[in-house]
Amino acid sequence: MTELPKLLLVDDDETFRQVLATALRKRQFAVETAEDVPSAMVLADQFEPEYAVIDLKMPGPSGLELVKQLHMRDPQTRIVVLTGYASIATAVEAVKLGATHYLSKPAHADDIVEALHKTEGNTQAEIAPNPMSVDRLEWEHIQRVLQSHQGNISATARSLNMYRRTLQRKLAKYPAKK
Structure with missing residues (x-):
């Protein structure tokens, strides 16, 4: 067996x-x-x-x-x-x-x-017909900055010129739809 x-x-x-x-x-x-x-x-x-x-x-x-x-x-x-x-x-x-x-x-x-x-990428992957929404772009940007600060919310908020509490509220929400 x-x-x-x-x-x-x-x-x-x-x-x-x-x-x-x-x-x-x-x-x-x-x-x-x-x-x-x-x-x-x-x-x-x-x-x-x-x-x-x-x-x-x-x-x-x-x-x-x-x-x-x-x-x-x-x-x-x-x-x-x-x-x-x-x-x-x-x-x-x-x-x-x-x-x-x-x-x-x-x-x-x-x-x-x-x-x-899967061992290879897919050249036939679907490409979105429309660009991301502004809300989704904001969410993606916040995620990139958060990642660059190794998940440190205070450093991310400072980098984004945003109040820490505002950032926490945005992070607590589900990601914006595409």
Whole structure:
């Protein structure tokens, strides 16, 4: 009997994590789950996953830190970042840190599996017919500046010439629609 490929699933939403883990097991993966970066790293050391599906925004260190750690541990690990807070800045950083792919929630388990196995870019990827909205551009800009300040809200607010509380309110909202 062949051994199933090992997949580490990390998401702080327990219900989502359990549902996705079940779906991935049905797609022939041996799945281990964690709710945050520290517990994921302990599991990764024991489990040695070939694949990982990582939520971006979790309490404590972000999923980007886990992408970096898993990639340093084994550059062959196929990593998909899955997030409800998708932005160009975080997508670029995830790929730079070693992610294979980046998907926005909600994503179907089949799309996740396809992303895990993707080895090349898609020249046929859809190009948006309209530019981003002003609200979305603002959100993307804030994300880039926040990333450049390593998540420091005070430094980001100063850089944007904005009150810290105003920035916190903007960050607490969902991303603007495209």
